[in-house]
Amino acid sequence: MPDATDPAPMNMPSRRRFRREGEERRRQDLIEATLDSVAEHGLQGATLRTIALRAGVTAGLIRHYFPGKEELLQEAYAALMGRMTEQAKAALVMENASPRQRLAAFVTANLNAPIIDARVFSLWATFIGRARADPTLAHAHREGYLGFRNEVEAVVAEVLAAERCKSDASQLRHHAIAINAIIDGLWIEGCLAGEMFSPGELAAIGIKAVEAELGLAPEGEENQ
Amino acid sequence: MPDATDPAPMNMPSRRRFRREGEERRRQDLIEATLDSVAEHGLQGATLRTIALRAGVTAGLIRHYFPGKEELLQEAYAALMGRMTEQAKAALVMENASPRQRLAAFVTANLNAPIIDARVFSLWATFIGRARADPTLAHAHREGYLGFRNEVEAVVAEVLAAERCKSDASQLRHHAIAINAIIDGLWIEGCLAGEMFSPGELAAIGIKAVEAELGLAPEGEENQ
DNA sequence: AGGCTATTTATACACTTGCACAACAAGCTC
DNA sequence: GAGCTTGTTGTGCAAGTGTATAAATAGCCT
Structure with missing residues (x-):
C-alpha cells in the first residue's frame, strides 16, 4: 500500500516546501542570520550557505534580495x-x-x-x-x-x-x-x-x- | 641559436630558483607575511597562497614549518x-x-x-x-x-x-x-x-x- | 668535486565558495 | 478555481581553498 503522505519518498525527490514571506521580513531575517554567522564563525565562516541555513532558506534566495555577499555584509x-x-x-x-x-x-x-x-x-x-x-x-x-x-x-x-x-x-x-x-x-x-x-x-x-x-x-x- | 640563459624558455618550464633560509628566519618571515595578509585582507583573505606569495615562497612550504593554517595563525x-x-x-x-x-x-x-x-x-x-x-x-x-x-x-x-x-x-x-x-x-x-x-x-x-x-x-x- | 639530506617547488585532489540560471510552486487577482 | 506573477528552490559551474605528496635542487659534509 503506497503511502501518499510519506514525508520522504525514496525515488521521487519532492521539492522542499516553503512559505513566501514579506520582503522586509525576509531581508531582516537574512541580516540577522548574517550577524549570527559572523559572530559565531567570523567573516570567513559566514558563507552564503551557512547564512541561508540559519535563516531557514536556501542560498540562492539571498541573491534575490541582495546584489551580492558584500552588500549583505555591509547592510x-x-x-x-x-x-x-x-x-x-x-x-x-x-x-x-x-x-x-x-x-x-x-x-x-x-x-x-x-x-x-x-x-x-x-x-x-x-x-x-x-x-x-x-x-x-x-x-x-x-x-x-x-x-x-x-x-x-x-x-x-x-x-x-x-x-x-x-x-x-x-x-x-x-x-x-x-x-x-x-x-x-x-x-x-x-x-x-x-x-x-x-x-x-x-x-x-x-x-x-x-x-x-x-x-x-x-x-x-x-x-x- | 638556442639561448641557454633565456630566463623564460617557452616549452621547457624550468623550476623556480630558491634559496634555503635558516629555519628561524623562515618561520619569522612566514609569520610576518601572515600578519601582513590578515591586516590587508582580513582572515578570509589570508590564504596560504597569499601568505606564501608575500613571503616569497610557494604555498607548499608552509606545511613544512607549520602543521596547518590554524597553527600558523595562532603563532x-x-x-x-x-x-x-x-x-x-x-x-x-x-x-x-x-x-x-x-x-x-x-x-x-x-x-x-x-x-x-x-x-x-x-x-x-x-x-x-x-x-x-x-x-x-x-x-x-x-x-x-x-x-x-x-x-x-x-x-x-x-x-x-x-x-x-x-x-x-x-x-x-x-x-x-x-x-x-x-x-x-x-x-x-x-x-x-x-x-x-x-x-x-x-x-x-x-x-x-x-x-x-x-x-x-x-x-x-x-x-x- | 661528489654525495646526502632536508628545504623547497610543483602538481594533484577533494572540497567549498560565490554566483548564474532554469524549474517550480505559493498565493494573489480575476 | 484558473492563471499569472514572483518569491523560492535546486543544480551547475568556474575559481579558489587547505592539504597531501612526489619530484627537484641548494648547500653542507667529507
Missing part, C-alpha cells in the same frame, strides 16, 4: 551599528533628571547588558578590523562614532553648565574624547572579561572616572 | 601580542624618574606611534573578534591583558604611595581598571581616526584623564 554592519547607537542614545532621554544624573545614567546604560555583550563585541571587532581596507565600513563607523561623541559632548556641556561655567570649546572637546574613551575602554573590558567584574562594578568605576575627569566633587551626595 | 597572533605588550612595557623602564613621571611616560608611549598604528589595530580587532569562538585566542588575549593591567596597577601603586598613602587594595584595582580603559579607549580613537587629533593631543588628554582619576593635583608643575 548587516549598518544594522548593527544602528542598533548599538540607538540603544546607547536611548539612555539619554530622561525626564526630570539633572544633567549629572543623566550622564551617570548614560554611563551605566553603556556598561551593562544589553550593550555589554560578548556577541555584539565580537561583531564590532570583526567588522572594525576590516574598516581600514573597506572604505564603506570605515565611513559607517566614523558616522556612528561621531554621533556618539556628539551626544557625549552635549551632555557634558549641560553638566558643566549646571555645575560651573568653565566651558571652553577646546576643553569641552577634550572632555568628550576622554569620556568616550573611558566608556569604550570599560565596554571592551566588560565584553571580553565580564565575569571578572561584579554586577554594577564597571558602571561604578565608569561614573567615578567620568566625574573625576570633569572635576566634579566626588563626595557630593546631593541626589538621593 | 602569528601570539607574536603580535608579544610585540605589543613588549613595546608597552618598555616605556616603563626609566631611570631617575618619579612614579608620576613614569606613569605619564607610559601613557604617552601608548598613545603615540608605533603603538598607535592602524595596521596593528586592524590586526588586534580581527583576531580579538574571533576570541569568543577560539579558546586559544581568548587565552592569549587574557594573558596579555592581565599582564598589561598588572603593570598599570604597579605603577599606580607607586604613584599613590609617593603622593599620598590612600592605597586600598580595592581602590587600587579600580584605578587600574579605569586607567587601563582610558588608555585602551584613546588608543582605539587614535588608531581609527588618527588624523582627527593633533600630534601629542591624545597623550595630553590621556595624562590629564589618568591624573584626574588618581586625584592628582592638576596644577602641580613640580617637574620642569
Whole structure:
C-alpha cells in the first residue's frame, strides 16, 4: 500500500516546501542570520550557505534580495551599528533628571547588558578590523562614532553648565574624547572579561572616572 | 641559436630558483607575511597562497614549518601580542624618574606611534573578534591583558604611595581598571581616526584623564 | 668535486565558495 | 478555481581553498 503522505519518498525527490514571506521580513531575517554567522564563525565562516541555513532558506534566495555577499555584509554592519547607537542614545532621554544624573545614567546604560555583550563585541571587532581596507565600513563607523561623541559632548556641556561655567570649546572637546574613551575602554573590558567584574562594578568605576575627569566633587551626595 | 640563459624558455618550464633560509628566519618571515595578509585582507583573505606569495615562497612550504593554517595563525597572533605588550612595557623602564613621571611616560608611549598604528589595530580587532569562538585566542588575549593591567596597577601603586598613602587594595584595582580603559579607549580613537587629533593631543588628554582619576593635583608643575 | 639530506617547488585532489540560471510552486487577482 | 506573477528552490559551474605528496635542487659534509 503506497503511502501518499510519506514525508520522504525514496525515488521521487519532492521539492522542499516553503512559505513566501514579506520582503522586509525576509531581508531582516537574512541580516540577522548574517550577524549570527559572523559572530559565531567570523567573516570567513559566514558563507552564503551557512547564512541561508540559519535563516531557514536556501542560498540562492539571498541573491534575490541582495546584489551580492558584500552588500549583505555591509547592510548587516549598518544594522548593527544602528542598533548599538540607538540603544546607547536611548539612555539619554530622561525626564526630570539633572544633567549629572543623566550622564551617570548614560554611563551605566553603556556598561551593562544589553550593550555589554560578548556577541555584539565580537561583531564590532570583526567588522572594525576590516574598516581600514573597506572604505564603506570605515565611513559607517566614523558616522556612528561621531554621533556618539556628539551626544557625549552635549551632555557634558549641560553638566558643566549646571555645575560651573568653565566651558571652553577646546576643553569641552577634550572632555568628550576622554569620556568616550573611558566608556569604550570599560565596554571592551566588560565584553571580553565580564565575569571578572561584579554586577554594577564597571558602571561604578565608569561614573567615578567620568566625574573625576570633569572635576566634579566626588563626595557630593546631593541626589538621593 | 638556442639561448641557454633565456630566463623564460617557452616549452621547457624550468623550476623556480630558491634559496634555503635558516629555519628561524623562515618561520619569522612566514609569520610576518601572515600578519601582513590578515591586516590587508582580513582572515578570509589570508590564504596560504597569499601568505606564501608575500613571503616569497610557494604555498607548499608552509606545511613544512607549520602543521596547518590554524597553527600558523595562532603563532602569528601570539607574536603580535608579544610585540605589543613588549613595546608597552618598555616605556616603563626609566631611570631617575618619579612614579608620576613614569606613569605619564607610559601613557604617552601608548598613545603615540608605533603603538598607535592602524595596521596593528586592524590586526588586534580581527583576531580579538574571533576570541569568543577560539579558546586559544581568548587565552592569549587574557594573558596579555592581565599582564598589561598588572603593570598599570604597579605603577599606580607607586604613584599613590609617593603622593599620598590612600592605597586600598580595592581602590587600587579600580584605578587600574579605569586607567587601563582610558588608555585602551584613546588608543582605539587614535588608531581609527588618527588624523582627527593633533600630534601629542591624545597623550595630553590621556595624562590629564589618568591624573584626574588618581586625584592628582592638576596644577602641580613640580617637574620642569 | 661528489654525495646526502632536508628545504623547497610543483602538481594533484577533494572540497567549498560565490554566483548564474532554469524549474517550480505559493498565493494573489480575476 | 484558473492563471499569472514572483518569491523560492535546486543544480551547475568556474575559481579558489587547505592539504597531501612526489619530484627537484641548494648547500653542507667529507
